[in-house]
Amino acid sequence: MTRDDKSAAQPPAKTAARSAVVRTPPRRAPGRPKLADSEGRDRTRDQLLDASIALFAQHGFDTVTTGQIAEAAGLTQSMVHYHFGSKSKLWEEAMRRLMRRRGRLFRATARDLVGLDPVDKLKVLIRRLVEANAENPDYVRIVVHEGTTRSPRLTWLVETYLAPGFGVFDQAVREAMDAGAIPRMPVHDVTNAITSAASLSFALHAIVDDMYGVDLADPARVRSFADTVVSILFNGLLARPQGGTVSASA
Numbered sequence: 062m063t064r065d066d067k068s069a070a071q072p073p074a075k076t077a078a079r080s081a082v083v084r085t086p087p088r089r090a091p092g093r094p095k096l097a098d099s100e101g102r103d104r105t106r107d108q109l110l111d112a113s114i115a116l117f118a119q120h121g122f123d124t125v126t127t128g129q130i131a132e133a134a135g136l137t138q139s140m141v142h143y144h145f146g147s148k149s150k151l152w153e154e155a156m157r158r159l160m161r162r163r164g165r166l167f168r169a170t171a172r173d174l175v176g177l178d179p180v181d182k183l184k185v186l187i188r189r190l191v192e193a194n195a196e197n198p199d200y201v202r203i204v205v206h207e208g209t210t211r212s213p214r215l216t217w218l219v220e221t222y223l224a225p226g227f228g229v230f231d232q233a234v235r236e237a238m239d240a241g242a243i244p245r246m247p248v249h250d251v252t253n254a255i256t257s258a259a260s261l262s263f264a265l266h267a268i269v270d271d272m273y274g275v276d277l278a279d280p281a282r283v284r285s286f287a288d289t290v291v292s293i294l295f296n297g298l299l300a301r302p303q304g305g306t307v308s309a310s311a
Contacts, residue, residue, distance in 0.1 A: 105136060109140065113130045162196075
């Protein structure tokens with residue numbers, strides 16, 4: 062029998078086994094991760110950010126631990142350090158996430174302001190601020206927590222987000238004063254009064270709900286609150302007799 066005859070006589074299973082070559086899966090080249098891996102990391106990251114936003118809004122930065130954040134997200138504590146490195150960095154990224162959400166609303170506002178007179182600009186800005194705070198009250202609650210004491214976080218928050226936001230109102234107030242539409246007053250006082258009126262009620266939502274049974278998250282209540290703030294700021298609180306005026310000294 063020839064060698065070829067012997068090979069042909071081998072049972073098929075043995076022939077297959079002998080000819081089989083063990084191959085290891087090719088290693089993925091370094092660089093951008095696969096889409097599925099990237100999406101998984103993004104989901105984990107977003108889970109941690111959303112959990113941290115809720116906890117920072119409720120309890121403040123100092124009392125919240127990375128372990129509590131991980132538990133609330135349904136993940137392990139090591140995931141916090143893997144994705145963010147530290148609680149401080151996680152807090153910064155949480156604020157960026159909140160501000161990206163608010164930014165979508167205020168980008169639309171910029172288009173709405175074109176061609177408006179100074180007073181109408183202020184009214185639109187106030188309504189948009191009320192809407193943004195109603196949609197995302199956790200931002201206001203975190204700002205209230207941070208505003209009670211000076212810290213590097215507060216400095217970062219003011220420089221990165223609060224100063225530019227207040228600056229929009231400062232400019233609108235100055236334009237209204239220059240146009241003679243509102244009397245001359247310290248600009249920072251006016252901006253502070255406007256932004257506080259449009260914001261703090263949403264940080265104190267539970268108090269308003271308990272006292273009055275009013276859910277400030279309800280769209281109809283949001284519109285009513287915005288109307289009331291605008292009316293008080295621009296028309297005053299006192300009723301005017303028909304055809305008369307209210308004395309400034311009253």
